[in-house]
Amino acid sequence: MPMMSSASRFPRRPVLLTQELDQLRSLLRLVAADNPFYTQKFEAGEVSYSIRHIGDMAESIPLTTRQELIADARANPPFGTNLSYAVSRYAHCHQWQDEAGLHWCWLDTAASWSAMAATGAEVFRAAEVGPEDRVFFLSSYEQQSGTWLPLESGALGGSLCFSAAGLDVQGRWEAIQRLGPTVVVGAAADFRALAEAAPAGVAGAQAPSVRLALGGGRPGEAEAVRVQAARLWPEARVWDYVALPETGVVAFECPARPGVMHLAEPAVFPEIVDPATGRSLDSGEGELVLTTLFRAGSPLVRYRTGCRAALCPDTACECGRHQLAVEGGIGALPAQPA
Numbered sequence: 001m002p003m004m005s006s007a008s009r010f011p012r013r014p015v016l017l018t019q020e021l022d023q024l025r026s027l028l029r030l031v032a033a034d035n036p037f038y039t040q041k042f043e044a045g046e047v048s049y050s051i052r053h054i055g056d057m058a059e060s061i062p063l064t065t066r067q068e069l070i071a072d073a074r075a076n077p078p079f080g081t082n083l084s085y086a087v088s089r090y091a092h093c094h095q096w097q098d099e100a101g102l103h104w105c106w107l108d109t110a111a112s113w114s115a116m117a118a119t120g121a122e123v124f125r126a127a128e129v130g131p132e133d134r135v136f137f138l139s140s141y142e143q144q145s146g147t148w149l150p151l152e153s154g155a156l157g158g159s160l161c162f163s164a165a166g167l168d169v170q171g172r173w174e175a176i177q178r179l180g181p182t183v184v185v186g187a188a189a190d191f192r193a194l195a196e197a198a199p200a201g202v203a204g205a206q207a208p209s210v211r212l213a214l215g216g217g218r219p220g221e222a223e224a225v226r227v228q229a230a231r232l233w234p235e236a237r238v239w240d241y242v243a244l245p246e247t248g249v250v251a252f253e254c255p256a257r258p259g260v261m262h263l264a265e266p267a268v269f270p271e272i273v274d275p276a277t278g279r280s281l282d283s284g285e286g287e288l289v290l291t292t293l294f295r296a297g298s299p300l301v302r303y304r305t306g307c308r309a310a311l312c313p314d315t316a317c318e319c320g321r322h323q324l325a326v327e328g329g330i331g332a333l334p335a336q337p338a
């Protein structure tokens with residue numbers, strides 16, 4: 001498939017920044033007035049939430065940590081208090097259980113759900129997945145990332161999408177042979193389980209339609225997905241992207257520069273901070289901090305993601321995109337002490 005590389009398709013950097021500044025301002029107004037989690041947080045720190053420039057974010061607005069979210073989720077089950085609207089305004093829920101056993105229910109309005117699906121569709125577009133493709137989603141992917149959102153993203157791009165939900169690993173392998181997908185999406189563990197179920201050494205021959213393996217979106221998993229997918233389809237390309245259930249899509253591979261990922265602006269406003277001090281960095285490697293701009297009902301403002309990222313020095317890209325880019329993928333930082 002030819003690469004869709006028309007530079008005019010993608011908003012230029014000043015346009016992106018204007019849009020992000022407008023959305024940051026309205027988000028901060030909303031959460032300071034109506035979101036109990038942020039009203040309390042901002043009042044406690046006597047935060048001035050009016051910003052004139054993008055650079056004011058780092059100067060004026062405090063970081064949000066995972067520990068704060070955990071404390072809020074524990075004290076206020078089942079949804080926490082990071083809600084800008086009454087619960088009746090929400091339509092969807094991302095549910096997951098973290099490594100400490102805490103159940104998370106991250107609510108989305110119909111509007112934020114649609115916006116997140118559209119951002120996900122950009123991931124498939126960058127991977128050159130389109131209407132000719134059949135996309136097979138391995139099951140643990142959707143359990144981790146929010147029920148059907150990734151399938152909606154794939155379908156928005158016109159692909160025919162199949163879920164493996166309800167199928168055991170043998171059933172998935174048989175479905176792949178029967179349905180003839182061109183793209184298989186899953187976490188490294190999904191590809192490993194499939195490789196163990198498929199007849200040794202003949203997976204590529206028995207399901208030759210697969211041309212692309214798309215990772216399950218977990219930080220730091222790209223290499224593991226590459227290794228496991230290659231056991232099944234040695235000739236297939238492997239494509240990386242990163243998403244967190246509490247933020248949505250974080251970044252996706254650049255179609256023109258191997259090893260480079262674009263941050264998912266303007267759905268997120270990205271910053272890099274020193275992981276030890278939280279101090280804002282203009283360039284280089286550090287912890288990725290995100291403000292989620294398309295999720296005003298359950299937003300994160302300057303959220304320390306726990307992900308390591310190294311900003312590329314330039315913003316103009318051969319692929320035509322003007323979103324900030326990071327080099328060498330996005331990995332997980334060592335966990336911060338609680």
Ligand SMILES: [Zn+2]
Binds near residue numbers: 319320
């Ligand atoms: Zn690019």
